[in-house]
Amino acid sequence: MSRFSRRDLLRAAGAVGAGASAALIAGPAHAGTGDRRDRAEDQKSFFVAMDGKDSNRGTQAAPFATPEKARDAIRAWRQGAPGRATAPVTVFLRGGTYRRTRSFTLEAQDSGAPGRPVTYAAYNGEQVRLVGGVDLPATGFEAVSDEAIRNRLPAGSRDIVREFDLKALGITDYGQIVQTGYGLPRTVTPPELFFNSEAMTLARYPSTGFLAVGQVIDPGGNPRSVLGDPDKMAAEFAKGATFKYTDPRPSTWTDTSDVWMQGYWFYEWADGNLQIKAIDPAAQTVSTKTASMYSVKAGQRYYYYNVLEELDSPGEWYLDRATGKLYLYPPSDLTGASVQLSLLADPMAVLNGCSNVTFSNLTFEGSRGDGIVITDGTSNTVADCTLRLLGGRAVTIGDTSVSAGPHGGSGNEVRGCHIQATGQGGIALAGGDRATLTPARNRAVGNEIHDYSRLQLTYSPAVELAGVGNHVANNHIYDAPHVAILFRGNDHVIEYNEINDVVKETNDAGAIYAGREWTGRGTVIRYNFLHDIVGSGGSHFASGVYLDDCFCGTTAFGNIFYKVDTAFQVGGGRDNVIRNNIMLSSGRSVTLDERGLNWAAANVAPGGAWGMYDMLAAVPYQEEPWRSRYPNLVNIADDQPAYPKYDVVEYNALYTVAALSIAPSARTYGTVDHNLTLTADPGVVTVVDGKPALGNDDLIAAQLPGYQRIPMKRIGLS
Template identity: 50%
Template structure:
């Protein structure tokens, strides 16, 4: 059965969607909902062209976020927040940050009165963690200093810029980083035309060379430390470098190896890291490193050289001469009239530590050496409809607090992971209910190639739902801790460069239990550059136990499920398509991995840190209570039932797992399963699919919600227009034209289209109403705003009238003469000469206004946090 316990119902899909959308304050192109609903709310404007001596108005904006923050603090101290909270609207441009923008407890909003930092509708706002360099300031590379080392074949194409003259002081250095090492500052980078460029390297991007015979493997930090390094400076064992033969003699052509580094997978194909070069011995074709790799170095492993000026030979490569403070760049396109972004800031661009009820909407967090935004503590904070890109660290980190969410944002081109979602208290199993939802997360883990997933869940009771995650060298989602929900994610083209890892992954801790992985679509895992065929879809590594995995679809994955010897795992009702190995449940705890589960071993020590035999834990995880006296290394009590393996190998189940668990009703077949539209990417099982006959009790899978990558682009309400933003919920339940309409499913959910200001024209919106619903407040608005006197709306407000449609010109709804009826209705806004506006419902004039000169937006939805949404749909929007 698909899990439906009370604990899980708290994060059931519709409940999460409703609660989340209700709490999102502002779609990207719409004024914040709280501000729109409360005429007394305050709006402060900020612009890169403004002045902190200004008034903070749209005509006279402030220049900095700090000034807006100071004004809000002063206002709160003297008179408190206005009823609708405060909106800080940022005008278009780059806000270059030398330090984090910090929000503490005193910068909090309140329930119903949030503090919202948002982009001005339709404008591009970037909080920039570095400097914007003018392409016209670059000059052809010279022959002095590092310039003399450039290859003659590209010298005429290489450009340079004096960074000191551009106001750049400290570029920082390159630290030893990678698997097993503590975090460190990533180096400065450059970005051109929105894309990260490449430090001069050999071989060029996409290729590696291999280590030859290893004469000295160097120190073994993992063995010496008994685990990972946790602090800097690093333990002296890291000072014991390695020596190995190189196959390509390219290093012998360099004038110097000073500052040259190598990056590779030095021992395992799932553990990356960088090593500085100490020396090159041309007589023996050997390279020696200054530092040790975490697991030592062995032969035939992949690596490349980088930070070498002679290797600046491919378009998009660059070299930073830190001594002279000069950037050398071989641009992929002419620089004249362009800009180049240089990342500098090592702190998060925004840090929230103690603030609550704060929203960032429609803003870019970009071009930094560190993280985009960090929420250390505080509750009910939101990052929504934003872009977190070109960062050295994570896109966003939620490390504490309750009900903090990154929602409907794009996280891309990050050096480390996408969104870290932590919080909650494990000993008391107190949930945080923090989440990453409906995000597009791709091209992450650029600089740290392993164990930096698209979403990392930690702590207790956090969620990764409805995300589209793709294009990464290693994992998509990883988790540690308890009671997380991983659902409705579309994951593909991950684990592209690594081995022995999974798209969804966790490892080696009995107390990390209670997580549910359901309704995810995982497909096309691995790739041409991935070593071997050791890439998994869902990987419960090294005795992971107590995980529920149900209702997932896995397609084109070398090994769909790898259950590494754990116990009390539930693997049921999943569909696997075209996997060379469908499922493996092994008994590693009885052989090569026995040390992990042995008495006084690492897993026992981790378990005993938790009160697993006390009432709270015993009630939640009864199977843990007697674990240590019940042959803990044997894979007992697993359930592998009602799974379908199409064009895939049969499950491989260890004898001890089969003897001590339930393995039943799994169907391996090559039959046609009668998908709704396999060619079109829709793997929904038709009602007459043989699955339901061959596998009694197999429950239908909600594939339409699971898939993102194979779904046709959503029609823009048949507008023929572009630019819709906000929460869109396409529905085929009620359709006026085309194939889908827009369903309003929650409070404060607004779909917005902004365009040029028009003084004449007729806006038409079709509206489907369930007239029996008497608890509803939804509307369509066509005007120049949705605050106070600017509102020009038609809809249903049952607090005004349950029997008739309402209109609103200004601050109040008024009942019209048109009675409500179930079905489709035509709403019209007729803007004409002389500032006149006429509002019509089904051709009947219901209101006029002589002071409505123009409109520049159409908005559909629910502005009010009142629990009244109802069964309504919008469709076929047009402007004539």
Template identity: 35%
Template sequence: MSETLSPAEVYVSSNGNDANPGTEARPLATLEGARDALRALKAQAGLPPGGVTVWLQGGIYHRTESFSLSEQDSGTAEAPIVYRACPGEEPRLVGGVEINDFQPVTDPAVLERLREHARPHVQVADLSAAGVTDLGQLHTRGFTQPLRPAHLELFFQGKPMALANFPGQGWLPMMGAPGGSDWETAYPAAEGFYFRSQELARLASVPDLWVHGYWAYDWADSHLRVESLDPETGLVKVKEPEAVFAGYRTGQRFCFLNLLEALDLAGEYYVDRDSGLLYFYPPSPVTPGSAWVSVLEETLLTLQEVSHVTLQGLTLECARGNGIEITGGEQVLVSGCTLRNLGNSAVLVHSGREHGVERCEIYGMGDGGISVSGGDRPTLTPGGSYAENNHLHHLGRWNRCYSSGALRLEGVGLRARHTLLHDLPRQAIIIGGNEHLVEFNEIHQVCLETGDVGAFYIGRDWTARGNVVRYNFFHHLGGFNYQVMGIYLDDCASGIEVYGNVLYRAGSAVHLGGGREVTIANNVFVDCYSSVHVDARGASPHPQWRNMVYNLMAPKLEALHAFEPPYSERYPELLDLEPYHAPGAPQEGIPPANDVVIHNLSVGGRWLSASWLPPEPGAVEFRDNLVDEDPHFIAPERLDFRLREDSPAFALGFKPIPFEKIGIQPPAAD
């Protein structure tokens, strides 16, 4: 082992010392120590040819504040900087504290609040004895609400535990409101809603009681603090009724949260914020290193205007906020990292060029997974950033709907490729903007808890054009009792190519909701509720759709000067919308036009759904599709939907789909 610091290598160990030289034998102790050593190196001699690698040895690196890199911490194209794990080791950046001293509950007052069957199993730990005094706050969150850090959460054996709730499993139904009980009417949230149960007497005395519900629609949920609960009438009022989207509908679902009285299932916990005590019903014995609580609210790693830096093989976990945030700069790469058990999202790329997130596993997020923004929409300049070969699953613990997607692209010219996404309450991929590429992804067991939802989603923007969704495999979608879509082109989404996708048991597989210039070609549909849905909602006289077209979508055309270059040159078909928005033009809606459905294959289920707000004849061209005829799949029982050479689809112009390239691909050989 060298005792002299090599200019090309710096070593860090959780057992090191920042007074050390940073050699393998005498490593530094912190990321800050390594960062500052590189700053000194750059100031004295500059980065060596080939750059510098900061080697992190395995172990736990406790984070009590964000590790921040700025422009001065950048590498160059010729001399990049890499922060990476030593081979075969796992450096863990942890924003929480281990909790070991759990004891049986002996306090008679607490035992009285617990259900009888749970009393022998629930254990208690004093958080202050472990040095944890900041317990955080439960926040109003959900549809239309800003994203906020999570409260103190408990993670056990690498998984998030459930905040004690009633009914524990499943949901409760709302039973009307003071204004009535018509299920089609959304009643004002300020008046509250009714729920009747023998449990109300126990619930009424609970301090800091919260509710989580899908109050009016199955695509808009929120978490809210209870202001009052009348055990006699069953009337429940929340503290911030303005955060309830659209009011309350009879029969919609909700649950109560944050109550010791409901701590009755293995894997649940409750924090008494007055006493600082953590109550836990462990699913298995608590052993050293198995129980952790999140403390840090700041993002674990932030990079501001940083370029040519790689983060490789790191594990980031157990914090209340985000994992990694990248703003500005270029060519920052997050590679082979594990991000788990965080209160918000894993990786947020806010801006910059050619950043990448690849070969990461992401799970246990309170909100989303990977969000990539970049490029410039007014000039249609591409950002070039991407997410590729990632595995995202079990996300959306707190925000279940649109507030944060599992994988999101926003801007111009971004890519989402070769990703496996599953076990999500809502959408897998959401995009907004122009000329994104979404390809070779496998998506299954998503949209499990929400309704009127698509595994892939885009909507409500005439200008968001040039996007391509191709060679993706959607299967086994949905788990709730309302409509699920595979590829959801919602609310007049236009100018999109949907090509070569395979959709099996994917609900309304491709849902074309009034858009224009959409091509749906060369896709395989198997056992879907409907293979293709088309409608003309943008031309509907209903006030809901007129408001969408003229009050929500028209301002986006104006903001981007869509009838002028570069939009009018890149997308000349946008000029067809100009007469509908000319001064004095009647507001009669905008119909679909120039849509093409060609060379698709559909077997099982229903081929076409066009009965709701049907388009005018000729708005959508259907041609050379193979419908309800044996396509000669190679092995559908093994989900191998490639076609044999004798498939009749080829005579209609169908092209083979590179099925073997879908999903996470093995690393290229060195």
């Protein structure tokens, strides 16, 4: 994982301009008395520095020590004179590493005004790091001397592994590993170790790859089968599983009291972890304390982790919570290395009911939870920040767990940020009013997001959308085991993004994904470049755009697919439009099935497991503005809702990709026409230095009347 990204290089190119902007915000260094009086009424600057004191005045010469003091100083300053309540204010943080032991919290009183924000920014291009953990000095790592521990370590590791006494630093809260995964609520992760800004791996077996579940003696509970009933689900989770292990290694471990397993226990798109209850070496079985969401199935992939006896590879580590000793197999020389342990469990910054607040050019890192959480906020901006090495998400705006997307506010933006190595996703954008279809217009624009689901492997997207009318544009998203963009709700726009090398560890999944809702209509997916998306193999495949399980009303226009397993997978939905797309050098082009008429018929029916009628009843789909906006939804219940009606597949160009696969009922009730299969490479994608780059669509436009040119130069990071 490179420490310098494409986004970093673009930012460096503009560093001179950024410094000039900072100087303009700060105002002139020397001004007359009249100028100072005007500035006191119109704007104010405060400074925070590593060598500052909160008893200082907060000037550049006498800075504060904490952003909390600057926040409180703004509150006091505003009360000093009329007009200050809406004056723009800037808090400049001087370069350095600021250890955070609590959330930096802003409330409604800390808001700015439209066009006159309260800004927290790095001063003049200096590097400002807000760190939710503690540095472990290299001198504190010592050889392992305890013979009992040495005997548990692999023979080849005993003289390499180093131990660190956390209690000697006063660290006594080590958190706990808890059950997480598909279908479970997001939780705070246990502490993690970072070495030179790289996440280390809890000692695991095997060190890479997976094992296969052997014969299943007891599959355990199936919580998913009683979804929606908390008491029954809890009862199912309490039923642990038992299965045979095919590799005898667990029989050699001394202590399995805190050993866990990570796996895809039933489906290749649903990950989760399970704590071991017992290992029976004689029977070669392992039993778990709780159930997986779908129970356990033979042949599925998993590995063991948090095993001291498997500390055998560079970059692996183990934390003994009973003794407070941390053990590390150093990935390189410890001398001069930066070693951090994440400790902060709360979000690093919380904006609660704030408006017009900006974070600019700051780094948030090394924390167990989210980077920034914005609730019920308006016109807040996170710009040109780095958010990395976090256990949760980078930025959470509102609640994306339900289609309504509550508490997202409006007009918030995450722009030009570098988001890297987060545990549970990148950016969450909620907001808008589904009853009135009022858009929130929250945006994620021009961000570089990668390696963003290290801990929660599935359904932890780079960008997640809910509510109404949010916008995702010009981001570069890459390197992840599962989905890139997940959306629910209505009328979102997903455009000009480059997405590659996602869905790397899973299948039956999509880079851009939505599923199981008739009412989630109006989203437009246009002018995106998706490439090198091939999945992990198996009977299912990775898709570029996946409208799963009867999802409806999405328009995909002008997207480019190159080396993608399946460009479009449409799972029996209605009113979807696939128009003017280019599919190149891929496996499948468009697959549009009629699952609602066969294997999924019971799920779609009234009272079915997917709850389609319940979700329909939850929105005013027969009233305005729904009635005018989505006319085919008004009478859906009386219009053979299980049929894939009114889908449109037209004006698409295909080259070295399988032909369209459209179910008979979709052809009968929809439009499939004016699609072009090319016999020669149209020159849309060329490979430069091993990387695909966009060319032009002149040859397609010449051969396909009605086709509209794609603005390729606008695609990607901006």
